[in-house]
Amino acid sequence: MLTEAKEARNVCVAVAIDGFNPYGMMAAPYSCWPVFVIPLNLPPPGVLFQCKNIFLSLIIPGHPGNKMGVYMAPMWDELIKAWKEGHWTYDRATKRNFKMHVWYQYSLHDFVAYGIFCGCCVHGKFPCPICKTALQFIWLKKGGKFSSFDKHRQFLPLNHPFREDIKNFMKGVIVTDPAPEMMTPEAVHAQIEGLMVDEGGIKFVGYGEEHAWTHKSGLERLPYHDDLLHPHNCDMMHTEKNIAEGLYGTLMDTDKSKDNVKARIVMAELCDRPKQKMQPPIGRKTWRRPKTEFTLSMPQRREVLEWFQMLMFSDGYASNWRRGVNLSTLRVNGLKSHDYHVWLERILPVMVRGYVPDDVWKVLVELSNFFRQLCAKEISRAVVASMEKLAPVLLCKLEKIFPPGFFLSMQHLILHLSYEARMGGPVQWRWCYSIERVLKVIHTMTGNKGKIEASITEASCLEEMSNFTTTYYADNLPSVHNPPPHYNASENESTLSLFRGQLGSASEGTNKILTHEEWRSIMLYVLTNLSEVEQYIG
Numbered sequence: 001m002l003t004e005a006k007e008a009r010n011v012c013v014a015v016a017i018d019g020f021n022p023y024g025m026m027a028a029p030y031s032c033w034p035v036f037v038i039p040l041n042l043p044p045p046g047v048l049f050q051c052k053n054i055f056l057s058l059i060i061p062g063h064p065g066n067k068m069g070v071y072m073a074p075m076w077d078e079l080i081k082a083w084k085e086g087h088w089t090y091d092r093a094t095k096r097n098f099k100m101h102v103w104y105q106y107s108l109h110d111f112v113a114y115g116i117f118c119g120c121c122v123h124g125k126f127p128c129p130i131c132k133t134a135l136q137f138i139w140l141k142k143g144g145k146f147s148s149f150d151k152h153r154q155f156l157p158l159n160h161p162f163r164e165d166i167k168n169f170m171k172g173v174i175v176t177d178p179a180p181e182m183m184t185p186e187a188v189h190a191q192i193e194g195l196m197v198d199e200g201g202i203k204f205v206g207y208g209e210e211h212a213w214t215h216k217s218g219l220e221r222l223p224y225h226d227d228l229l230h231p232h233n234c235d236m237m238h239t240e241k242n243i244a245e246g247l248y249g250t251l252m253d254t255d256k257s258k259d260n261v262k263a264r265i266v267m268a269e270l271c272d273r274p275k276q277k278m279q280p281p282i283g284r285k286t287w288r289r290p291k292t293e294f295t296l297s298m299p300q301r302r303e304v305l306e307w308f309q310m311l312m313f314s315d316g317y318a319s320n321w322r323r324g325v326n327l328s329t330l331r332v333n334g335l336k337s338h339d340y341h342v343w344l345e346r347i348l349p350v351m352v353r354g355y356v357p358d359d360v361w362k363v364l365v366e367l368s369n370f371f372r373q374l375c376a377k378e379i380s381r382a383v384v385a386s387m388e389k390l391a392p393v394l395l396c397k398l399e400k401i402f403p404p405g406f407f408l409s410m411q412h413l414i415l416h417l418s419y420e421a422r423m424g425g426p427v428q429w430r431w432c433y434s435i436e437r438v439l440k441v442i443h444t445m446t447g448n449k450g451k452i453e454a455s456i457t458e459a460s461c462l463e464e465m466s467n468f469t470t471t472y473y474a475d476n477l478p479s480v481h482n483p484p485p486h487y488n489a490s491e492n493e494s495t496l497s498l499f500r501g502q503l504g505s506a507s508e509g510t511n512k513i514l515t516h517e518e519w520r521s522i523m524l525y526v527l528t529n530l531s532e533v534e535q536y537i538g
């Protein structure tokens with residue numbers, strides 16, 4: 001693989017997949033799954049990950065489920081051919097043809113699509129597609145979900161004091177196990193090759209016990225599969241959003257809080273935190289949920305929201321939070337993924353300072369800083385290496401504060417994000433913001449609602465063709481590659497001194513009927529400032 005990788009003209013591609021409802025959010029539940037191919041060799045600033053360089057190569061009508069491998073088969077075939085045989089391509093610099101090879105680098109998707117794309121179940125007791133069966137989550141009977149609570153002490157160094165802490169984690173439990181071994185790409189390949197369908201013909205033998213493979217994705221057919229150290233990305237956008245949403249809900253005690261009655265009952269069974277136990281209804285009608293140190297009180301929440309109303313960001317940095325604040329319900333409505341990104345990385349440390357104890361605040365700041373460093377435009381190997389060591393410690397510190405119900409598969413992914421940054425590089429080329437933008441464009445292409453996938457395909461093919469043909473237009477012809485400038489000075493050809501000067505119209509003019517006062521002001525301005533009328537005045 002190295003020989004082909006060293007040739008700069010060969011192309012490595014990322015494959016992105018996401019589901020969306022082409023009929024809109026309010027329509028009947030239906031999703032189609034476009035698959036995009038993105039060349040990664042392009043120069044990063046302003047070219048890589050632009051809409052016109054993300055190519056729609058496949059649309060799967062409906063939820064692909066376990067048939068993902070079947071739908072993806074043509075794409076894998078093409079990738080194998082492009083790798084083995086290559087494609088004759090013209091090199092403009094040397095004016096010669098050469099064989100261009102293409103290889104698959106990694107995939108981009110949210111957590112659900114991760115499972116569908118790689119053929120691994122991301123629910124149940126083995127939801128982590130990276131740890132696989134090496135890490136079994138615990139079942140919270142009362143919460144009705146699997147949790148990764150107290151599963152991260154084994155990733156700490158063997159002499160770490162947290163390993164012997166019998167009070168703050170699972171009560172009375174000491175962890176002596178070393179960190180579980182992750183499967184190598186060769187082992188994964190061998191396991192997938194050895195899968196046998198059971199007698200029912202639906203599942204593979206040993207599913208849910210020895211492995212969590214639901215179907216063969218086809219990725220293992222790639223001749224260089226065993227060399228891929230980082231074949232899939234845990235998308236930072238969705239991970240950050242889910243973590244921030246859970247944390248915001250818990251701190252502000254909204255209906256999305258993970259610290260609810262069920263969580264307290266589970267915690268009473270698993271942990272030694274008597275202050276947080278549900279209080280029996282003595283002298284009252286209902287049980288009482290004692291306040292925790294990490295939840296903000298009602299007046300504090302009101303103060304925070306009033307502060308949100310005064311928040312001002314730089315232009316284009318974040319959406320307008322002030323519009324969503326509702327002081328009567330103590331909520332912020334309409335927060336999107338990017339708002340949670342800004343909240344977690346910038347606002348959280350300021351928001352809770354002084355409201356929560358210092359030790360809790362420090363952990364939250366560490367979490368915020370962790371994500372800020374991961375999402376930096378440039379990352380250094382030394383910083384990422386130190387973050388890899390920090391990740392399990394940070395998770396353990398969070399486990400000491402929050403209840404078991406807080407730790408789902410998303411929170412567990414914090415453990416793997418820094419490894420992925422080391423393998424895959426800066427997060428801007430691995431997260432799904434660009435894909436979501438393309439999905440929005442595709443959404444506008446749905447002309448014929450009866451044959452929606454065909455309509456999208458036709459429109460995107462047309463756009464792709466027009467993109468490439470207009471690249472070669474002359475400079476004076478306006479096109480997507482050569483848009484007319486916003487401020488066109490050459491348009492302004494007035495002969496009157498007052499109207500002559502730099503800058504033309506910024507946009508198309510609109511008609512406006514002036515009031516008498518406005519008309520008088522304008523006339524006064526023109527008559528006193530226009531040198532050409534001087535000779536006619538008195």
Ligand SMILES: [Zn+2]
Nearest residue numbers: 128130131135
């Ligand atoms: Zn894991």
